[in-house]
Amino acid sequence: MPSSDTRDKIVAAALATFVEKGVASATLQAIRERAEVSNGSLFHFFANKQSLCEAVYLEGIQDYQNGLAEQLKQSGGARESVAAVLRYHLEWTERNRDRARFLSERGYTGWGGDLARQVDQANTALMSTVSAWVRRHVAEGTLKPVSPEVVVATLLGPAQLLCRAWLASDSAAAPTSHLDELVAVTWRALSA
Amino acid sequence: MPSSDTRDKIVAAALATFVEKGVASATLQAIRERAEVSNGSLFHFFANKQSLCEAVYLEGIQDYQNGLAEQLKQSGGARESVAAVLRYHLEWTERNRDRARFLSERGYTGWGGDLARQVDQANTALMSTVSAWVRRHVAEGTLKPVSPEVVVATLLGPAQLLCRAWLASDSAAAPTSHLDELVAVTWRALSA
DNA sequence: ACGCCATTAGAGTATAACTCTAGAGTAATA
């Protein structure tokens, strides 16, 4: 897993260019020029545009998910965890607007290769963390017994939709302005 | 607004090809051949690949949103409406898997032109329907007073996330299998 | 019948993704 300097420059330039022009009309030449890297270098690290895309995606989602998992691992009451997760999601999105844009508009179905597998791996890792958290709090009687899939959906779904709306149009209010309302609603949905 | 036969064939072929190969690697030639249409015809209806993309998106989201709005307009208790909306979302997704795949993986930010405007229009139309519904039920005391943005997010966010998981991997359980749990949780989140 | 316009056709072009061959930098080994 190369941590090369030029590789990073390429990924960063790709993200910026993708968000600026859209993936389809972002040319590799533009990316190359922004990264100040030769054609040969680019193709040395990435077999094709697709895999460059995947790398950008992976880098973003890993950063997001690592932070998220930490919120759930904090020992503390269920309510505090819920609040922490929601705050994390909203703040991460505001702080990483470009990455968030890219992630929210781009699925990864139909990707082959290692990277798709790595994304899946990251997802299932997150899912098992959530499952453990759910089991613990259901046992303690602080959460309603609900399947982990629905818990994840209830926890993150509304936050994602809210953030999407913000990312899509600059007119919408900042996600964090909805934080308190969101926490209240979500907690009522899940608490025992 | 042409309702041409060949135009429809092109859109259908495009959707199928996009889902099958991914938008990036779906060539116009492949679409053309599947639709049994000449190059000239294709470019007569769509200026470029992008606008073909947008047409597919628009066609999908309009179909979805029209049905959704109807669920909210049905006169009935708030709880019935919530259940109806959720059922509609899950069932529509299962019945229109290709369209749903395409919609869920593709944002429309950065699109110019009429079509982007039409999507925005459809979104705000839906939003005002929801707002009216919220006001009505808050006034009747059946819903907690929550901002329409958060209501929409709470209502549709979890369902979307659940559906996404299903669309991404065939291993996940069908969305409708979570319907009852989802309705219960969502209702507790929103009811007064 | 005649002209008008929407549509179809497919050969042709331009651009952007991708390939290839060669060379520069770097580190390990003798």
Place this chain on the structure above:
DNA sequence: TATTACTCTAGAGTTATACTCTAATGGCGT
């Protein structure tokens, strides 16, 4: 220090494909 092996950089060259252009076809109103 010389040699070798290897990673990375370079940019000219090739190919695929999105898109353009000119011409023909078919229906429809007058």
